Amino acid sequence: MKIIKTIMSMTMASAVLLQFSACGQSERENPLLVESTLPFGAPDFSKIQTTDYMPAFETAIQQTRENIQKIVDTPDSATFENTILAYEESGRLLDRVGRVFFALVEADKTPEIGEIEKKVQPMLTDLENEISFNKPLFERIRQVYDREHDSLSGEDQKLLEEIYKSFVRRGALLPDDKMERMKEINLRISDLQTKWGDIVPDATNDAVVWVDKKEELAGLSEADIAQCKKDAESRGGKAPYAIVIVNTTQQPLLSSLDNRDLRKQVYEASIHRSDGTGKYNTFSIVCEIAKLRAEQAEIMGYPNYASYSLEKAMAKTPENVYAFLKNLIKEYSPKADAETKAIEDFARQTEGQDFQLQPYDRFYYSAKMKKQLLDVSDDEVKPYFNVDSVLMNGVFYAANRAYGLTFKERKDIPLYHPDMKAFEVIDKDGTTKALFYCDYYRRPTKRGGAWMDGFAKQSRQWNQIPIIYNVCNSAKAPEGQPSLLTWDEVTTMFHEFGHALHGILSDCQYNTLSGTSVARDFVEMPSQFNESFASIPEVFDHYARHYQTGEPMPADLKERMLKSINFQTAYALGENLAATCADMAWHMLASKDIPTPDKAAAFETEALRQVGLLNPQIPPRYFTSYFNHVWGGGYAAGYYSYLWTEVLAVNIADVFAQRGALKPETGQEMRDKILSRGNTGDLMQMFSDFTGMKEPDASSLLKARGL
16 A cells, blocks of 8 residues: 555655756755745745655654654553544655645656655655554553543544554564564565556557548547547557547547457457557566465454455445445346347347447447437537536536536646646635645546545644645547537536545544544445436536537437436446456455466456356456456455445435535535534444435446336
């Protein structure tokens, strides 16, 4: 695990590093090591140079060590103030440096940034090990926990619990020999995840499919063809056109591409990007990480990593997760089979009765079927989904109507890439609530997918407003043309902004507890709930306007489009279920049972067969070899959380619909009871306080998906 993910909540006083310039004749302050003079403390990308990061990390790590040592050396008895609050403050500078650097690692990873990451990660993991297994430090924390826990209340008590339990879960109570082994494991996993972060983006970029003639792209819109030409030019121009592979298994262009051989080529480029059939192979990384995680769990006294990881989640146990998944699979499977048969029967009307539907055909014939039955296609609706209108008139408009927020673009805030924008978020009382950045267009230096994070989390203790960003991977149109989105990309923008709202509306005392610092199977709830705003009529009508005329989407097209949202949705559920079950299967293994790299693909296949999800027509959303959430991110034994939290989100959306989805009173209650509270209370209780439900109603999930 990256140290920046585990000590994000620690802070310390700023420091200044004087650094010689390249010519050696002048000195300058390292902008990462001084308080920013920009509004709201925004990072000053106009001053930050790549060469600033390494000395900034070295200084911040050293000062963190010194602050930890001061806690240990304190002669007075351990108290909440001199131990817990001092620990909370101990890594503030490192938090600031790391948040800026790792934002670029994910979104604009130049070769120089990549080289620094390789050097920094072992340094951070060493520090994490030093802190996690510092016996005198933990002894002081334990003394405070034993003496003061019951006398504390509210966020003070919660902070103490989180810090104490995090040390215990990392192995603070282990004997010396097992502590040493945990240190070794942490270092090795950190190294492997850094290698993963290099290989998978390179593999995805290299999986591009080159196309010689425009005629081969028949079926694509002129805008998509122009994008293919632009992508070819930006990747070296080996051919006039290029189809770029995105992070998921299925590729969006397969819904329009007439050329079946090219569809097959694109699909196979996607699924084989890093499975060893080409020059990239991640299976050795996967198997070693899986084995090390299993060993970690065993050292901590658990039968497998899933049991260890889920203990701190809402689900609590693998058994609860599997019970949840099995109920969904039981309801889903017959609907998926019927959906596949309907698509194949439709295709045979034109291709002949011997036609066998393949996974690379599914999106193509499903789109044609949707066009025939509902008379709607992506190309017909995309002109109404201009990215700027979706943001300003959709995402921001919904946040204004529900929560009273307004957004003012700040062109005076320096950005790390010219494609970005920055907005001041103003609350209903006129005060500045947050700073929000968006970075929506794909580029070779950005990893695939979409995410939210922040350059600073909210904290009353530090008098810090949140500085939040969203990152997506939509195609940027060629110069002079509008950047238009699919419906999936529209909902992705709403989704990621739901995470942003969880950070923006946070109102907590401590950094450790604020914003999105909650269990994985709760953190996706605000984002999935926020997707519901995209299709509320008042919001939809406000942003779904033609990019040339500004006219709203015609009523008949709107009706057909909204009906199409739940057209053949078994696929979307199935690909998620398959990925989830593959994740769980890997992390239910004991260390002795982890397969060798040459058997990894076969293990995944067998795992899907055992749960009834080995369906060539509906492959996992991510195959193991490029499942970044699990092997490069923080979702190990946690990908189920997308489905788990979708249930919570649907239940909350139902409450909004009943009370008035855009009524300020409803939004304020959501702010007060959930979005502002971070991890300051019991998460299920927060859900119950808002909905009035004792427990989530899982039956609503299939209904919401039209199944």
